[in-house]
Every structure is written in C-alpha cells, then in structure tokens.
Amino acid sequence: MKIREDFLPVLRPVGGEEEIKSIAETIQSGWWGKGPKVEKFEKEFAGMVGAKYAVAVTSASHGQDLVLKAKGINNVDIINPAISFMTTAVVPLWNNCSSNIVDVRAHDLNICPEDVRRNLKPNTKAIIAVNHAGVPAPINEIREFYSDFILEDCAHSCYTPGAGKNGDVAVWSFQAVKTMPCGDGGMITTNDKELYEKLVPMTWLGITSTYSRLNRGDTLTGKPGYSWDYEVDLLGYKCYMIDIIAAICLEQMKKLASNLKWRRYIQKRYNEALSSYLQIPPWSETCQFYCARVQPEHRDSLIDYLATKKIHTSVHFKPLYLHNIVSNMNKRKYPVIDKEWKRIISLPCHTAMKEEDIDYVIYWVKNYFQRL
C-alpha cells in the first residue's frame, strides 16, 4: 500500500459550518462572557447525563479542583488510579493533600477496588475514579467498603450511558481531543443543591454572574433589572466557561450521538480485523482511546513502525507514580500496571477518520506482525 503524505493523527477534533456560525452569532450578539449560551449548555448537558445541576468551567482540571475546594477537602489523603491523565494525580496536591496512587485492574485498566481497600488510610477522605477510555470504573464495588467522597472523572466517558451517576459528583472534559471537544472546557454535574449553589459563585471570585443579575433582578434588594451590586462572602476563583466556548459545545453536543457511532464503528472494525494480532480493548461506548495491548517487546517497535507509515499512535497512559512530582509519595509495588503499561498502544480513533483511513491503519498493523 502506498504510504500517505500527511500524518494520520491519533486523535483530533472536527468542526464545521455549524460551530463557525454559532461562534459568529455569539460575537455579534455582544455577549462574549458567561451568558445565555453557557446557561443553555449547562441545562442541556445536565439533561443528557441525568443530573439535576451542571456548572460549566474552563477545564476538567479546574472543575475537579473547584469541587475539592467547595467540599473543604484539604490536607487529607486522596486515592487516585495509576492509569489516568496527570490531572487526577496533581489536583490533590493543589489542595495540600497526599496523592495516593493505587493499581488498576488488568482487564480494563480501571482503578482496582482491592488495591483501594489495601491502601485506605485513616485520613483518606476522597477517591477520584476515572472511567478509563470510557469504560465505567467499579465505583459500586468501592462503595461496599468506603463511604466517603467519590469524584467520578468522566473525561473519557462523554457519553457512556450511566456515567456520572455513580460518584457523588462528576466532572467532564471538553478539551480539544475529547469526545465532545470545544478547545478547552469542562463541566461539573451533581444532584446536590447546596454544593451547586456554592460552586456557581466560586467559578467567579465569589461573585454571582452579571448575566444572572441582569435577568433575575437584584438579589440583594429584590428590585427588577440590572444590578451592579454584589456581595462576596466566599473565596472564589476564576474558571467559568464563556459563551464563545459554549457556542462550540452546543453544536458539538448535537453531533455527539453520530460522532460516537462513528467511533464505535472504528472500534468494531479494528476489533474484527486485528483480534488475532493484538489484545483488543474492552468495549467502550465512547472509544475515547482505542487502547490495544501487544507483547511488551513489540510496543515501541510497533509505534516506530507505524510512524514510518505516517500513522500517529500514543500511550494512554504512562503510570502516574513514575512522575517525580508524586513518586516519593508512592514508593510501593504496582504489579498489574507495571506489567500492562509496557503493552498499551492507542491506535488512531476520531471522527475525522474516513473508511480508507481505518483500512490503512489495519493494513499496516497487520503488516507489522506478518513481516515478523
């Protein structure tokens, strides 16, 4: 097969006229900051995932941080999984907590309940559970022996049916290569009204938004119309989503079902064509990553070989306890992930891929093994 000219990326977002029009409308409307589009997006997103409340933020990382701050989780121990993006290991550090990294299960690379149980400390007050590659984390199993706070990291599970309903709070990501991308953005969903009412002003320095004061009258005096005044009595940050970004989110959300259908189709094609060459991943409703496994001696050479054919791959992820920033807190053995992570490779999977791109990847992966 002829080698392509441009690289086939492992992940990439796709947008079109709809997103461009939606951004243009927002620019022309004169309301660029947090306003009607964010409000609409929050409402529709909460509806989609079946949560009572949703707060749109600048990223899932800041969303997770804000949840810990709103819950007053500080200076305690937080358990998080060895296979995840850096966020889950680092957000505990932002809150003076120890980042207690535990092993994962071999079959789906999700947080291992047994290892959580073994590593619980008297001061463990939170667990961050990631739905790795879109496959639900075993939160109900953890619930059998742990009753404190669980933050469900849904960065890969937008949208896996039922995701976001197992933890106490869920945080979603719309970062550029996630399943519903907008560049950078995130969402916190919860059924806890008190937490919701605290989170909203915390996204803007403790201030209630100008847009909400404009539309709902003066909350202090009860007078209708725009109110310039506000009172700040809690420590806030600055991490609310703005309408220019929500304009993209609203359009991406309309396309989500058909985009996910295409991702699952890619997953199915890879599974059918490659199952005798590599270990196929557990089925994912989002296929955020097509995270296959090969023998450790083949992982890096397959990555290099595919690169010579202009195919980008990746590894999701290098175990977090290997990073210096958290390694000294986690000097124990990780028998499962130490073995498995040297076998993982993510093949291209995204909505910009055409049928011939799928054929192309399948052809060269097969070719690598047939050539041996």
Ligand SMILES: *Cc1c(COP(=O)(O)O)cnc(C)c1O
């Ligand atoms: C991408 C990702 C995040 C961070 O999301 P941002 O919106 O980029 O902050 C958190 N957790 C996991 C598992 C991720 O993959």
